[in-house]
Amino acid sequence: MDLLELRVARRRQEAADVCSLELVAPDKRLLPAFTPGAHVDVHLRGGLVRSYSLCDAPGEHRRYRIAVLRETASRGGSAAVHALREGDVVAVGAPRNHFELSPDAGHHLLLAGGIGITPLLAMAHWLSRQRASFALHYSARSQDRAAFVGEVRESFGTRAHLYFDEDGPDRRLPLSDVLARCDATTHLYVCGPGAYIEWVLATARAAGWAEARLHREHFAAPVRPSDNTDASAFEVQIASSGLVIRVPPDRSVADMLHASGIDLPLSCEQGICGTCVVRVLEGTPDHRDAFLTPAEWAANDRFTPCCSRARTPRLVLDL
Numbered sequence: 340m341d342l343l344e345l346r347v348a349r350r351r352q353e354a355a356d357v358c359s360l361e362l363v364a365p366d367k368r369l370l371p372a373f374t375p376g377a378h379v380d381v382h383l384r385g386g387l388v389r390s391y392s393l394c395d396a397p398g399e400h401r402r403y404r405i406a407v408l409r410e411t412a413s414r415g416g417s418a419a420v421h422a423l424r425e426g427d428v429v430a431v432g433a434p435r436n437h438f439e440l441s442p443d444a445g446h447h448l449l450l451a452g453g454i455g456i457t458p459l460l461a462m463a464h465w466l467s468r469q470r471a472s473f474a475l476h477y478s479a480r481s482q483d484r485a486a487f488v489g490e491v492r493e494s495f496g497t498r499a500h501l502y503f504d505e506d507g508p509d510r511r512l513p514l515s516d517v518l519a520r521c522d523a524t525t526h527l528y529v530c531g532p533g534a535y536i537e538w539v540l541a542t543a544r545a546a547g548w549a550e551a552r553l554h555r556e557h558f559a560a561p562v563r564p565s566d567n568t569d570a571s572a573f574e575v576q577i578a579s580s581g582l583v584i585r586v587p588p589d590r591s592v593a594d595m596l597h598a599s600g601i602d603l604p605l606s607c608e609q610g611i612c613g614t615c616v617v618r619v620l621e622g623t624p625d626h627r628d629a630f631l632t633p634a635e636w637a638a639n640d641r642f643t644p645c646c647s648r649a650r651t652p653r654l655v656l657d658l
């Protein structure tokens with residue numbers, strides 16, 4: 340896919356450790372369209388590629404606006420974004436969306452934890468413009484660490500609910516009550532830290548919400564007990580050529596595919612973005628990602644080679 344060379348037209352400090360960037364075409368060309376919840380891959384120094392959600396509603400063709408939290412445990416991506424200055428040029432992939440609004444929903448319940456506000460902000464702008472029924476619940480540790488608070492309050496009024504941990508335990512998101520007030524046509528969309536997402540999904544499941552009504556986007560991979568502590572060797576076979584590649588315990592499938600000259604797109608390399616998803620024709624994957632849903636895991640016909648492994652001695656991949 341062709342990359343867009345975009346210029347940083349504006350850089351703003353949105354909150355402590357959160358900056359936003361407005362990326363535009365240097366020749367003022369209109370940018371490819373996107374849908375609410377979409378993200379772009381930003382190609383950074385040192386060959387890093389990171390996915391960031393677009394914050395504006397679809398219909399914004401002159402800029403892509405992203406916001407990035409500087410992670411203390413950054414593997415380089417967030418620090419590289421924070422180092423960008425107005426006038427710098429970065430390569431950006433065309434928008435993609437793994438976090439779509441459901442066309443079947445009668446009401447949309449948007450739940451944001453911290454920097455997880457970014458795709459939900461785009462959704463809320465879009466739903467507001469469409470006069471669709473929605474509510475946005477935005478939780479953060481403190482107001483000075485929460486990006487876009489002013490924009491959220493001004494744009495969405497009583498449909499926005501903000502919760503700051505610093506205000507005390509009785510001011511936190513009353514999730515069970517919020518879920519109980521929703522009818523069966525409501526779809527839930529959650530984005531934020533892994534523990535926040537797991538809490539929201541577990542609470543909704545316990546309250547009887549069907550999996551098809553739950554939508555999530557991760558920013559960081561949740562820690563899974565199986566992560567690489569029990570890794571063993573297995574083989575992958577490339578269906579188109581018959582090539583068999585051994586995957587040792589300390590290497591990922593993606594590593595070994597690349598080492599064998601097979602071009603596989605990668606972005607997060609943590610099982611959260613879905614860039615690397617490959618169809619599995621034979622064998623059973625050991626899913627270790629946070630991208631596929633439980634139903635997709637159970638189907639076992641796709642997996643994420645950046646982090647997932649195999650339960651059977653060999654996987655045949657549709658490559």
Ligand code: FES
Binds near residue numbers: 604606608609645
């Ligand atoms: Fe992001 Fe594999 S590269 S899920």
